[in-house]
Amino acid sequence: MTPPPASLPPGAPRVGLPADRKLIGPHPFHAVGEKYIRGVVDGAECLPVLLPALQPALPADALLAGLDGLLLTGSVSNIEPHHYSDESSWDGNPHDPARDENNFALIPRAIALGLPILAICRGFQEINVVFGGSLHQKVHEVPGLMDHRENPEDPLDVQYALRHEISLAPDGLLAGIAGTDRVMVNSVHGQGVDRLGEGLVAEAFAPDGLVEAYRRDGGAFLLAVQWHPEWKVRETPFYHGIFRAFGDACRQRAQQRM
Numbered sequence: 203m204t205p206p207p208a209s210l211p212p213g214a215p216r217v218g219l220p221a222d223r224k225l226i227g228p229h230p231f232h233a234v235g236e237k238y239i240r241g242v243v244d245g246a247e248c249l250p251v252l253l254p255a256l257q258p259a260l261p262a263d264a265l266l267a268g269l270d271g272l273l274l275t276g277s278v279s280n281i282e283p284h285h286y287s288d289e290s291s292w293d294g295n296p297h298d299p300a301r302d303e304n305n306f307a308l309i310p311r312a313i314a315l316g317l318p319i320l321a322i323c324r325g326f327q328e329i330n331v332v333f334g335g336s337l338h339q340k341v342h343e344v345p346g347l348m349d350h351r352e353n354p355e356d357p358l359d360v361q362y363a364l365r366h367e368i369s370l371a372p373d374g375l376l377a378g379i380a381g382t383d384r385v386m387v388n389s390v391h392g393q394g395v396d397r398l399g400e401g402l403v404a405e406a407f408a409p410d411g412l413v414e415a416y417r418r419d420g421g422a423f424l425l426a427v428q429w430h431p432e433w434k435v436r437e438t439p440f441y442h443g444i445f446r447a448f449g450d451a452c453r454q455r456a457q458q459r460m
């Protein structure tokens with residue numbers, strides 16, 4: 203059973219969630235999955251603020267004004283590969299150029315402003331690209347790497363169930379949150395980090411060696427994870443700990459703003 207949601211105190215920090223652009227029927231919508239919004243409320247105890255992904259993008263400074271943190275969500279769409287390599291895309295690869303354009307402007311600006319950032323799955327991949335890293339377009343086709351994808355036919359509870367172990371870097375942020383060096387996570391992605399961007403420090407590895415999490419070396423709170431800690435955030439203490447750490451960084455930031 204899902205525990206009752208946290209009630210938000212007055213003046214709770216404001217966390218921006220950049221939207222995907224999706225067609226619902228013929229109409230474009232700007233959408234953020236509810237589990238990410240719940241993660242911000244129930245896990246981080248912050249106020250979610252949804253950010254549109256218009257093209258051309260609204261100015262990053264205008265979108266980020268008054269925010270105390272940024273949560274980059276997962277998405278079924280894949281970053282267009284020209285952002286990180288010479289490789290071409292493939293037929294039917296789901297892309298979201300509006301999200302690419304907006305997030306590749308928002309992320310560097312949020313970092314320059316010192317906003318705490320928690321990045322999940324596609325968001326994890328985006329920050330790696332911003333730091334000059336590259337991605338495997340199909341992890342399951344890389345010799346030696348596992349298939350990290352879910353079965354889309356399964357019910358969501360099965361797709362997002364704990365699936366494989368990760369090992370946590372000793373003395374890292376996540377090891378401090380978990381209080382151990384190994385933990386189970388879910389796995390819902392086809393792409394993954396190939397080359398880790400400069401200035402990022404690996405925090406966790408899958409059994410096949412794939413980077414599953416990283417932080418920024420220095421600067422404001424920046425934690426990026428390949429799995430989905432927002433999934434039923436309060437039911438898994440490790441997931442809740444990640445959102446609480448992010449929320450605490452946003453609370454500190456909000457106090458500086460006052």
Ligand SMILES: N[C@@H](CCC(=O)NCCCC(=O)O)C(=O)O
Nearest residue numbers: 276277278279323324391392393
């Ligand atoms: N498309 C990328 C990123 C995977 C990802 O973010 N999956 C999330 C799916 C929907 C959700 O839970 O929000 C890849 O395949 O690697």
